[in-house]
Amino acid sequence: MQDPITTLGAFVVPIGILLLVIIFIFVPIRLWIAAWASGAYVGLSTLIAMRLRRVPPARIVTARISAVKAGIKISINELEAHFLAGGNVVHVVNAMISADKANIPLSFQRAAAIDLAGRDVFEAVQMSVLPKVIETPRIAAVARDGIQLICLARVTVRTNIDRLVGGAGEETIIARVGEGMVSTIGSADSHKTVLENPDHISKHILAKGLDSGTAYEILSIDIADIDVGENIGAKLQIDQANADKQIAQAKAEERRAMAVALEQEMQARVVEAEAEIPKAMAQAFESGKLGIMDYYRMRNIQADTAMRDTIAGNPTDNDSQLPRV
Structure with a gap:
C-alpha cells in the first residue's frame, strides 16, 4: 500500500510547477523588479491587469522608468489610456524628456494630443530646438x-x-x-x-x-x-498684335465678300433691266412713239461705238439687246 504523503506529493508537485509557469507567464516578475529598483514602482496586480487588458507591460513600464529617471511625473493610468487610444507612449515620453531638457513647456496632455493628431511629437520638439x-x-x-x-x-x-x-x-x-x-x-x-x-x-x-x-x-x-x-x-504684345491682325483680316474679308455680293447683285439688276429693253422698244413701235428711222439712227450710233471700241482693243456687244428688223 502506497504512502499517502507520497501520493499527495505526486499531485502537489505538478500543480505547483503549473502554477509557477502560469505566474511567470501572466506576472512579469522581471519588469516588477526593474520598476521597483528604478524607483518607478508598479504593483504586481497592475501588471497582471495590463496583461488582461492586452496592454504590453514592457512598453508601459519602460516609458514610466524613463520618465521617472528624467524627473517627469506620469502615472501608469495616463500611459495605459494613451496606448489604448492608439498613441505611441515611448515617443510621447521621449518628447517630454527632450522638451524638459530644452526648457520647453510641454505637458503630457498636450504631447498626447499632438501624438493622437497624427504628428510626430518627438520630431516636433526636435524642430523647436533645431529649426x-x-x-x-x-x-x-x-x-x-x-x-x-x-x-x-x-x-x-x-x-x-x-x-x-x-x-x-x-x-x-x-x-x-x-x-x-x-x-x-x-x-x-x-x-x-x-x-x-x-x-x-x-x-x-x-x-x-x-x-x-x-x-x-x-x-x-x-x-x-x-x-x-x-x-x-x-510675347503678350506679339500675341495681341497677331490676334488684332487676324481680326482685321477677317473683317476685311467680310467687307470684300459683301462688296462682291453687292457687285453681283447690281450686275444682276443691270441684266434684268437690259432684258426689259426689247419689250420697251416693241411697245414703243406699237404705240407709234418710235419710228423706223429713229431705230436705224440708234443702230448706226451703236455700230459706230462698237467700231471705236474694237479699234481701241475693247470690243463690246452693244446691240445684243436690240431687236432686229
Whole structure:
C-alpha cells in the first residue's frame, strides 16, 4: 500500500510547477523588479491587469522608468489610456524628456494630443530646438516691365508647440511664401529693382505674417537664387498684335465678300433691266412713239461705238439687246 504523503506529493508537485509557469507567464516578475529598483514602482496586480487588458507591460513600464529617471511625473493610468487610444507612449515620453531638457513647456496632455493628431511629437520638439529649412520650388513671377523672374527661396522654421494641433503644415508655408514672392515681384516697376535688392522680397513676405494659423514659426526667408526668364510682356504684345491682325483680316474679308455680293447683285439688276429693253422698244413701235428711222439712227450710233471700241482693243456687244428688223 502506497504512502499517502507520497501520493499527495505526486499531485502537489505538478500543480505547483503549473502554477509557477502560469505566474511567470501572466506576472512579469522581471519588469516588477526593474520598476521597483528604478524607483518607478508598479504593483504586481497592475501588471497582471495590463496583461488582461492586452496592454504590453514592457512598453508601459519602460516609458514610466524613463520618465521617472528624467524627473517627469506620469502615472501608469495616463500611459495605459494613451496606448489604448492608439498613441505611441515611448515617443510621447521621449518628447517630454527632450522638451524638459530644452526648457520647453510641454505637458503630457498636450504631447498626447499632438501624438493622437497624427504628428510626430518627438520630431516636433526636435524642430523647436533645431529649426528646419524648407526649400520652395522654383517660382516664376513677372514684374511690371514684363520680364519674368524665376526665384528659389529657403524658409527657416521652427515648430510652434501651442499651434501644432490643428495648425497647417509645411505645404501651407510653401504656398504662402510662393504667393508672397509672386506678389512682391509683380508689384515691382522693373525686374532690375528686384535683382538689385532681393532682400526686399524677404522683408515684404515676413511683414505679412504668413505663419499665422500654421504649426510653425517662420524665422527667416532667404532668396537663394534669382534667374531672368522670358520677356512675357513682349510675347503678350506679339500675341495681341497677331490676334488684332487676324481680326482685321477677317473683317476685311467680310467687307470684300459683301462688296462682291453687292457687285453681283447690281450686275444682276443691270441684266434684268437690259432684258426689259426689247419689250420697251416693241411697245414703243406699237404705240407709234418710235419710228423706223429713229431705230436705224440708234443702230448706226451703236455700230459706230462698237467700231471705236474694237479699234481701241475693247470690243463690246452693244446691240445684243436690240431687236432686229
